[in-house]
Amino acid sequence: MSKVISVISGKGGVGKTTVTANVGVALSLLGHKTVIIDTDLGLRNLDLALGLENNVIYDMVDLAMGECRLREAVIKDERYGALGFIPTSQFKTDNNIDFERFKKIILELKRQYEYIIIDSPAGIGEGFETAAKLSDMALIVVNPEPFSLRDADRVAGLLENLGVKDMRLIINRVRPQMIDRGIMLNLDSVIEALGVRLVGVLYEDESVIEAAIFGMPVVLNKKSKIADEFNSIAKRINGENVPIENIKKKSVWRKLLKKK
Numbered sequence: 001m002s003k004v005i006s007v008i009s010g011k012g013g014v015g016k017t018t019v020t021a022n023v024g025v026a027l028s029l030l031g032h033k034t035v036i037i038d039t040d041l042g043l044r045n046l047d048l049a050l051g052l053e054n055n056v057i058y059d060m061v062d063l064a065m066g067e068c069r070l071r072e073a074v075i076k077d078e079r080y081g082a083l084g085f086i087p088t089s090q091f092k093t094d095n096n097i098d099f100e101r102f103k104k105i106i107l108e109l110k111r112q113y114e115y116i117i118i119d120s121p122a123g124i125g126e127g128f129e130t131a132a133k134l135s136d137m138a139l140i141v142v143n144p145e146p147f148s149l150r151d152a153d154r155v156a157g158l159l160e161n162l163g164v165k166d167m168r169l170i171i172n173r174v175r176p177q178m179i180d181r182g183i184m185l186n187l188d189s190v191i192e193a194l195g196v197r198l199v200g201v202l203y204e205d206e207s208v209i210e211a212a213i214f215g216m217p218v219v220l221n222k223k224s225k226i227a228d229e230f231n232s233i234a235k236r237i238n239g240e241n242v243p244i245e246n247i248k249k250k251s252v253w254r255k256l257l258k259k260k
């Protein structure tokens with residue numbers, strides 16, 4: 001059975017594209033046939049995150065308007081195993097991809113792929129709604145700060161109204177030292193405030209920024225700690241029981257340090 005997952009946040013810039021690229025690559029390298037779709041019309045980034053910007057010929061708008069076939073729109077790269085990628089349009093912002101056209105594309109993809117991951121636009125506009133309505137699961141990405149939290153809460157309510165029952169939370173850009181100093185929301189308060197099941201905690205990690213510069217998702221960087229967590233998130237999404245250890249480990253570690 002295939003699963004459509006939209007990556008959403010409400011607030012912009014919290015890590016949706018980073019999560020989409022890395023979870024998509026991780027699922028694919030775990031052997032699951034996966035396609036990732038950029039639906040952020042006019043603000044194309046996912047191609048850069050994957051280092052595939054020079055491979056773009058057709059985009060989502062071309063596909064929706066029937067100007068190319070699905071197999072022509074899906075970009076593949078041997079580094080990413082069975083991963084397919086459909087870029088968004090950089091300039092054709094006026095040609096909105098309406099719900100029926102998008103639904104047709106998703107149904108076609110469902111026949112070919114196990115996971116269809118949609119990098120949704122920030123905000124709660126038409127793009128968000130179209131993606132949400134067709135999703136079996138929503139990954140809500142939040143940063144541990146009040147603006148992101150409030151927007152994620154609003155989005156969780158809207159998702160519920162749109163019929164998305166399976167919501168999972170990814171807390172991104174966590175900085176334990178700031179939490180210790182009381183200037184960043186702690187993880188428990190984020191989880192409690194949103195009431196959404198946690199699927200992963202990602203720390204602030206400069207290898208994410210480095211990866212973006214080199215156009216290589218950080219999950220491929222074996223030296224980076226955050227790569228392990230992206231792999232674990234992919235496994236949890238796939239139903240595997242991978243404990244979320246880093247919260248406890250960090251807090252035990254911090255408690256021990258404080259006792260000295």
Ligand SMILES: Nc1ncnc2c1ncn2[C@@H]1O[C@H](COP(=O)(O)OP(=O)(O)OP(=O)(O)O)[C@@H](O)[C@H]1O
Pocket residue numbers: 009011012013014015016017018019040045121122172173174202203204205206208209212
């Ligand atoms: N865990 C992390 N550690 C360090 N930097 C990160 C992390 N996650 C994301 N970033 C950086 O934060 C910036 C925003 O991330 P990203 O583009 O994935 O967010 P987004 O939610 O897709 O933004 P938009 O709403 O504009 O589409 C990028 O420069 C990215 O490299």
Ligand SMILES: [Mg+2]
Pocket residue numbers: 016017018040045119
């Ligand atoms: Mg983005």
